[in-house]
Each structure stands twice: as structure tokens, then as C-alpha cells.
Amino acid sequence: MSDIDEEKEDKLAGSAPTNGDVFKMLQEDHEAPVSPGTVADTFKEVLPDVTFASAQGALDVILMIAREDVPRVLRAAKDDPRLDFKYLRCLSGVDHMERGLEIVYQLYSYTHKHSVTLKVRLPQEDPHIASVTSIWRGADWHEREAAEMFGIVFEGHPNLVPLLLPDDMTDHHPLRKDNPLAQIEEWQGVRLGEDVVNVGHIPAGYEELAAKSAGDGEEGKE
Amino acid sequence: MAKRGKNRLMVVEEERDLETIDINVNVGPQHPATHGVFRMVLTVSGEKVVDVVPHIGYMHRGAEKLSENADYRQALIFQDRTDYLAQFNCEMCYVMALEKLAGIEVPERAEYIRVILSELNRLTSHYMFAGAFGTDLGVYGTVYTYAFREREFIQEVFEEITGDRMMYGYFRPGGVVWDVPDNFKERVRAVCEKTRIGINDIERLVTGNEIFVARSRDIGVISGEDAIDYGLSGPMLRASGVPVDLRREEPYSIYDRFDFDIPVGERGDSYDRYLVRMEEMRQSLRIIEQALEQMPEGPILPEKLPRRLRLPPGEVYMRTENPRGEYGIYLVSKGGEKPYRLKIRSSCFCNLMALKKMTVGHYVADAVTILGSVDIVLGEVDR
Numbered sequence: 001m002s003d004i005d006e007e008k009e010d011k012l013a014g015s016a017p018t019n020g021d022v023f024k025m026l027q028e029d030h031e032a033p034v035s036p037g038t039v040a041d042t043f044k045e046v047l048p049d050v051t052f053a054s055a056q057g058a059l060d061v062i063l064m065i066a067r068e069d070v071p072r073v074l075r076a077a078k079d080d081p082r083l084d085f086k087y088l089r090c091l092s093g094v095d096h097m098e099r100g101l102e103i104v105y106q107l108y109s110y111t112h113k114h115s116v117t118l119k120v121r122l123p124q125e126d127p128h129i130a131s132v133t134s135i136w137r138g139a140d141w142h143e144r145e146a147a148e149m150f151g152i153v154f155e156g157h158p159n160l161v162p163l164l165l166p167d168d169m170t171d172h173h174p175l176r177k178d179n180p181l182a183q184i185e186e187w188q189g190v191r192l193g194e195d196v197v198n199v200g201h202i203p204a205g206y207e208e209l210a211a212k213s214a215g216d217g218e219e220g221k222e
Numbered sequence: 223m224a225k226r227g228k229n230r231l232m233v234v235e236e237e238r239d240l241e242t243i244d245i246n247v248n249v250g251p252q253h254p255a256t257h258g259v260f261r262m263v264l265t266v267s268g269e270k271v272v273d274v275v276p277h278i279g280y281m282h283r284g285a286e287k288l289s290e291n292a293d294y295r296q297a298l299i300f301q302d303r304t305d306y307l308a309q310f311n312c313e314m315c316y317v318m319a320l321e322k323l324a325g326i327e328v329p330e331r332a333e334y335i336r337v338i339l340s341e342l343n344r345l346t347s348h349y350m351f352a353g354a355f356g357t358d359l360g361v362y363g364t365v366y367t368y369a370f371r372e373r374e375f376i377q378e379v380f381e382e383i384t385g386d387r388m389m390y391g392y393f394r395p396g397g398v399v400w401d402v403p404d405n406f407k408e409r410v411r412a413v414c415e416k417t418r419i420g421i422n423d424i425e426r427l428v429t430g431n432e433i434f435v436a437r438s439r440d441i442g443v444i445s446g447e448d449a450i451d452y453g454l455s456g457p458m459l460r461a462s463g464v465p466v467d468l469r470r471e472e473p474y475s476i477y478d479r480f481d482f483d484i485p486v487g488e489r490g491d492s493y494d495r496y497l498v499r500m501e502e503m504r505q506s507l508r509i510i511e512q513a514l515e516q517m518p519e520g521p522i523l524p525e526k527l528p529r530r531l532r533l534p535p536g537e538v539y540m541r542t543e544n545p546r547g548e549y550g551i552y553l554v555s556k557g558g559e560k561p562y563r564l565k566i567r568s569s570c571f572c573n574l575m576a577l578k579k580m581t582v583g584h585y586v587a588d589a590v591t592i593l594g595s596v597d598i599v600l601g602e603v604d605r
Contacts, residue, residue, distance in 0.1 A: 058322045058538035086450050090539065092552050092565035104552065106539050106567075110450065110466060117539065138453025141575050164279035164604060174287055175563075181291050 022100035022121035030055035091142035093150040131157040149175035258600030281604040305602040313393040319540035332397030334517040347545035349373040358594030372420030397523040438492040442580040442592035452576040456547025461487035461494040468543035492595035
């Protein structure tokens with residue numbers, strides 16, 4: 001009991017959540033229990049020494065693992081014949097704010113026809129995780145996208161440069177919840193503004209015209 | 223004589239001193255062969271491609287972030303704007319994700335309307351592919367104009383039903399927004415007849431054509447294992463000999479009621495991708511005809527539908543078989559009227575990842591063929 005109380009006090013004192021904390025939060029966020037006999041049991045059978053938490057999603061079984069188990073679990077998911085998840089469907093990031101950054105792997109097996117959702121949470125202050133590009137080559141662009149959109153660092157990725165965003169835009173992560181839409185428009189405004197001036201797309205006399213039309217509008221209102 | 227011989231020797235000596243270097247050739251972003259604003263940098267050694275670096279993101283509009291700031295009804299419009307050649311299929315995936323989370327039952331008639339429209343949309347999309355692919359191979363105009371004429375017949379049906387040519391916004395969580403016109407069945411049957419002739423026309427024009435085959439046979443080969451490893455899906459995967467179709471694999475909506483075949487390629491090259499798509503069109507026609515037979519009368523929306531849709535907390539990864547492959551919507555809801563996170567798993571985004579694997583070792587002109595055979599829509603790649 002006293003340990004838990006101490007932990008709570010730590011959080012109140014504003015200390016950064018640790019790896020174990022975010023794993024606990026991840027479990028707290030999923031309540032629906034999994035019925036026995038699903039792919040979750042196969043995972044536990046293949047990797048008995050890994051801590052799994054499981055929940056039932058709307059379509060797939062959700063399995064939650066800690067960050068340090070990612071390389072081992074995902075490697076086994078692909079290579080073990082009982083699991084045989086040869087197809088990485090999708091990899092997405094989700095920002096849960098103070099409850100951590102989440103990475104979601106959607107896997108599917110063509111031989112067993114089963115699918116699973118694997119989830120990992122990372123603390124906001126330390127968003128490092130092992131890359132899975134060496135397991136599925138198809139993870140390459142998905143990881144690059146998650147990296148630029150959420151600021152997650154995939155260790156071991158061969159080429160972690162922005163994919164969809166401009167090459168020099170490494171200081172903003174648009175899909176994070178602390179970047180509201182208005183702010184993104186501001187950055188864009190600054191960027192576009194510069195470009196327009198440099199290229200010279202503003203026609204001569206534009207400002208006068210704009211001022212005049214604004215004046216007309218006001219007169220009309222009166 | 224002696225002098226001439228000496229000169230010739232000198233030339234040979236000079237040639238020996240010449241260095242050969244690899245050259246970077248930039249293709250795009252505005253280039254007719256890139257099917258939109260896509261750029262790739264080819265490193266060529268002579269005529270052979272030794273490296274490809276694709277650059278995407280020129281059409282990134284932040285559909286995922288915008289969806290987080292719109293309510294569920296408003297976020298539908300971004301689905302029309304991702305894959306703008308298969309809008310119904312994308313809308314279908316999105317509304318089904320909402321229905322899964324909200325637990326909404328869809329009336330039978332609405333399911334049939336949706337399936338018929340999605341399959342018709344697959345036809346228009348593959349027509350577009352056939353035309354554009356012909357252009358990539360140098361059959362400029364011929365296939366393109368025929369494919370577009372045929373596509374237009376179906377496009378007119380869409381226009382009559384939805385009132386729009388491109389951004390339909392016709393599907394709703396729970397069904398469709400309004401019922402189809404009274405002459406729907408006859409109209410679609412007539413269009414199917416025309417399409418059957420149209421597919422044959424295009425096949426007669428190009429499928430056996432010697433030049434067409436020579437330019438696409440054994441170009442851009444990818445094996446079944448590699449295709450799975452790169453996460454390819456749809457016709458790209460099936461052309462490599464993997465008989466996987468989500469409509470059969472994890473039947474969604476009412477696809478388990480129809481009888482259709484899954485065409486599979488043998489070599490995994492550009493020509494096989496073309497053949498698979500042409501055969502898929504015939505299978506789509508089969509599905510449409512069966513659906514028209516079975517389509518019942520009845521309501522098109524459930525009776526009790528909230529005016530403002532609120533979803534319970536939860537998440538779902540909904541996937542559908544789009545013309546270009548697996549289209550996925552990963553939707554996270556924390557309650558309320560807006561999605562907390564909406565990730566769009568785009569099929570050609572993943573298919574494009576294998577571009578380097580397919581292109582390296584081929585001629586520069588073949589790079590265009592291979593890119594054409596991937597059938598990318600940049601709106602969906604960049605989102």
C-alpha cells in the first residue's frame with residue numbers, strides 16, 4: 001500500500017511518468033476482457049516470460065506490451081509458425097497527452113487468418129522505441145510518418161527523415177494534441193507568406209485594391 | 223593508311239580515360255508520367271536505373287488532423303478527397319468504422335445500394351487505370367479515350383444518384399442519404415451491358431498487342447513473399463500470386479452473399495497487374511448483377527438515428543478492399559462528437575513503398591511503366 005501511495009505522491013509532485021507508469025495507464029484505458037482461446041493465448045504460449053495485457057477491441061484482440069519487449073515480441077509474431085503474422089497492415093501513432101504516446105501495430109496472418117492489434121505506450125518526455133523495419137520492410141514509411149507527426153524516435157530506422165512534411169520542418173509535430181489547428185495554420189501562414197514574397201506572386205497594386213475593397217465592404221454595411 | 227590507323231588508336235586511348243558516372247534524373251513533381259504531384263529521383267547508369275528515391279507529400283492536406291477537428295458527419299468529406307477515383311469505397315470504409323463503434327444496424331436495401339455503388343466505382347477506377355497505363359506505355363490517346371468514354375457512362379449514373387461528379391458524400395452512418403431513383407436497376411443493368419462490351423473493346427485493343435506485351439512483360443517483377451513483406455495489397459499482391467481479397471478473407475457488409483472469383487497473376491510483373499485488374503472488372507460486374515437480383519425494397523436508414531452522432535469510447539481498425547488494395551480507417555473515440563484520432567491506412571501509400579524494389583535494374587522508360595502499374599492516386603498517398 002505504502003508503495004502505491006508513494007507513487008501517487010510522486011505524480012502529484014510533477015515527476016515525469018516512467019515506462020512502467022505508461023504501461024499501467026495503457027492497461028487502465030482498456031477494460032473489455034478477452035474471451036479464452038483467442039490469439040492472445042497463443043502469444044502467451046509462445047512467449048511465456050513476457051508480460052502481456054489483453055483486451056477485446058471492436059474487431060480485433062488488443063495486446064499491450066512494454067516498450068523493452070517490442071523487438072522480441074514482434075520478431076516472434078512474424079517468425080513463429082503458430083503466430084505467423086507476415087503482414088503488417090498498419091502502424092499508427094496516437095497522442096494520449098499526459099497518458100503517453102501510443103504506437104499501434106495492426107497485424108494479419110494469411111495462413112492462420114487471424115489478426116491482432118499490438119499496442120505500446122511511451123512517455124511523452126522520452127519517445128524512443130525500436131524500429132521494426134528489420135522485421136517488416138513495409139514498416140519504413142509508416143514509421144517515418146509517425147516520427148514526423150508525433151516526434152517519436154524509431155531507433156535503428158535506416159532513414160528517419162520527414163516524409164510528408166517539408167524537409168526542414170523537424171521542430172513541429174502536427175498530430176500532437178498540443179498543436180491545435182490554429183497554430184498549424186500560423187506556421188503555414190509564415191511559410192507561405194515568405195514564399196509568396198520571394199517568388200513575387202503578389203501583383204502590383206494588390207494592397208491598394210485590397211484596402212479599397214475592404215473600404216467598400218464597410219460602406220455597404222453602413 | 224598508317225596515319226588513319228594511328229588516329230583510331232588515339233581515340234581508343236581517350237575512351238579508356240573517360241570516366242563513367244551515375245546521373246541523377248529528377249522526374250516530377252509535375253510530370254505526366256507521375257499521375258499527379260509525385261516526384262522520384264532516378265539514379266541512372268547509362269540507361270539502367272540503379273536507385274530510386276520517391277518524394278511524396280506535395281498534396282498533404284492534413285486530412286487526419288482536420289478530421290480530429292470536425293464532427294463525424296463533417297469528417298466524411300475527407301474520405302471523398304483521399305482516393306478521389308474510388309470515393310464510394312473510401313466512404314464505405316469510414317461509415318462502417320462508425321457503425322462498428324456505435325453499433326448501428328444498416329438496413330438491407332442500403333447495404334445493397336452501397337455494394338453496387340462501390341463495385342461500380344471499382345469499374346470506373348480500373349477504367350482510369352487502363353487508360354493511364356496505356357498512356358504510360360506509349361499508346362497515347364487510344365486506350366485513354368475509349369476508357370474514358372466507357373467510364374463516363376458509369377459516371378453519369380453516379381451523377382444522377384448523388385448530384386455530384388466527384389465528391390459524392392452519399393453514404394451515411396446507418397445507410398445512405400437518400401434513396402436511389404426508381405429506374406436504378408434498369409439503369410445499372412444497361413450500364414453493365416455497355417461495360418461488358420467496353421472491357422472487351424479495351425482487351426481487344428491492347429491485351430494481345432505485341433508492343434504492349436513487350437513493354438510490360440517481366441517489367442517490375444515482385445515475388446509473393448516480397449509483396450507481403452512490403453505490405454502490398456489489392457491487385458498488386460494478387461498479381462504476385464497471392465490469392466487474397468478482403469471481400470473473401472474477412473467478408474464485410476454483405477459480400478459473403480455473392481459468388482465471384484479472385485483473379486491471380488503468375489509472374490508478378492506489370493502485365494499481370496494489368497490482367498488482374500481487367501479480370502477484376504468482370505468479377506465486379508458479376509457482383510453487381512447478383513446484387514441487383516437480390517436487392518430488396520425497404521428503408522435506407524434505420525428508424526432511430528440520432529441527429530448528432532456520438533460514439534462511445536473505443537477503437538476500431540476497419541478495412542475494406544478498395545480498387546487499389548486494403549483501405550483502413552483506424553478510429554479512436556474518447557466519447558463525444560469528434561474522432562480523437564483518425565488514421566487513414568492508404569493502400570497506394572504502402573504499394574508505393576516497393577517502387578525501388580521493382581524498378582532497380584530496369585531501363586528508365588520502364589520506370590514509368592512500373593509506376594503506372596502501381597496505379598497511384600496521390601490524394602490517397604499524401605492524404
